[in-house]
Amino acid sequence: MTKPKVLISDKMDPNAARIFEERGCEVDVITGETPEELKARIGEYHGLAIRSSTTVTREILDAATNLKVIGRAGIGVDNVDIPYASGKGVVVMNTPFGNSITTAEHAIALMMALARQIPAANTGTQAGQWPKKDFMGVEVTGKTFGLIGAGNIGSIAASRAIGLRMKVIAYDPFLTEDRAIEIGVEKVDLDTLLQRADFVSLHTPLTDETRNILSRERLEGARPGIRIINCARGGLIDEAALKDCLESGHVAGAALDVFAQEPAKDNPLFGAPNFICTPHLGASTTEAQVNVALQVAEQLSDYLVNGGVTNALNMPSLSAEEAPKLKPYMALAEGLGSLVGQLAHGNLTKISIEREGAASELNGKPITGAVLAGLMRRYSDTVNMVNAPFLAKERGLEVSEIRQNRDGAFNTLIRVSVETDQGTRSVAGTLFGNEAPRLVEIFGIGIEAELKGHMLYIVNDDKPGFIGRIGTMLGNHGINIGTFNLGRRDAGGEAVLLLSLDEALDPAIVAEAEALEGVKMVKGLAF
């Protein structure tokens, strides 16, 4: 088997390349390329590991014809077009915890630097000015630290602020009262926070809701003398308004690690009074960079080599331990989805995926993803588990997952039922010996078949002589039958035949089979 190929396109701790190689990937480290250069190169890679310098645009993704996974060594993924990557079936992962402590520490460092004006005092002192009288600071003890966003980094920053004997308040619409108590913060609304806080620290992602969350109106309406720290994302603050508020003294100080436009080489805030900044250094410690490099390399190689999915933003997680156990189930699920997708007539409106027996104990999300990938192949042959759920949603398909604990005829079973404007159709399958996927029921008729390669599905009247007729007809065309699987509703009633063939059938032969006596329906299938 050829090794998956990975490109590291941003400066990253060398441990990342080592881990990729140890885990069976070929790796190239090529940093600092222009978007055009990356576009020309990306087609040869299965994995792409980035930090924040590489922007993964639609153009890059269109050129990435072999790409399966993008890994961000860090938290924010606003430099990746995730919806477009999802549509292309590319998994996007981040490393959500590797640099959280480091970034929270940077926020606290900036708060202290603001409180004592350390950067300006340092500059003046080294310039020989001994500017002792110019720098009267403020204590942080007893002051109020206002968090906007109390997730991983916000809650670590809260714990450090509490250690400094500060009172911590937080605005985060998704923070529960229980969690607020657990991390020792008081939950407040944004206006209250801006009225009560001495220091405000932002820790939210940049989304449509958070963009410009510190708008001109909010900055001007905040408590006079407030100090602001942003180690999250540029774009959360109206920079021009912040400059005006610093100049008027309404905001007593601001410390930014991140800017609306990066690299920030010519920003309106540069030179504003009581303004300090760092060049997006929040995650830049040796410890954090080793953490995220190791994690991203482990996650990407797990996915490329074993199929394990960790910290994906557009796909359910699947641990490297679970992956081998789930593999035959996913093959079964994909086969059932594909079968029902090829056979169901009409507009699909609903699909339900039932797991019985041993299957009910498993992580259901990847199984559902695999069923949808099989099903959605009726619309597009570039569907996989990543883009199938999006495609299903786009088409308004209602998806439900059901776990059945009841004892059935099989110790493990997956049943897929679809509803179309022409009725409900259902197929079911099991694993033989815990590893061999088998179809065991098709539209209420028991059968046993492996869904593989080219197949021919026939519904016919259960009458003597039919099997001979179809065998002779295929033989006359020189078509070899691999397996012959039979099922029937009742003796003499409706019967189904599922034949595996060594080659795809010409439509003329399908038409000939349709014309055979007793045939109700014929369909060539491919898996």
Ligand SMILES: NC(=O)c1ccc[n+]([C@@H]2O[C@H](COP(=O)([O-])OP(=O)(O)OC[C@H]3O[C@@H](n4cnc5c(N)ncnc54)[C@H](O)[C@@H]3O)[C@@H](O)[C@H]2O)c1
């Ligand atoms: N400066 C750096 O180098 C650096 C390093 C790491 C992370 N970051 C950035 O820090 C941010 C936070 O990271 P995290 O790990 O804490 O993320 P997280 O997902 O753990 O926490 C984000 C929090 O923001 C909250 N939130 C979402 N929408 C909100 C809204 N409208 N108002 C208020 N709160 C809202 C969420 O509920 C969540 O609790 C990320 O955007 C990341 O990009 C920057």
Ligand SMILES: O=C(O)CC[C@@H](O)C(=O)O
């Ligand atoms: O890689 C970096 O230096 C910054 C990372 C940071 O912005 C993140 O979101 O994790």
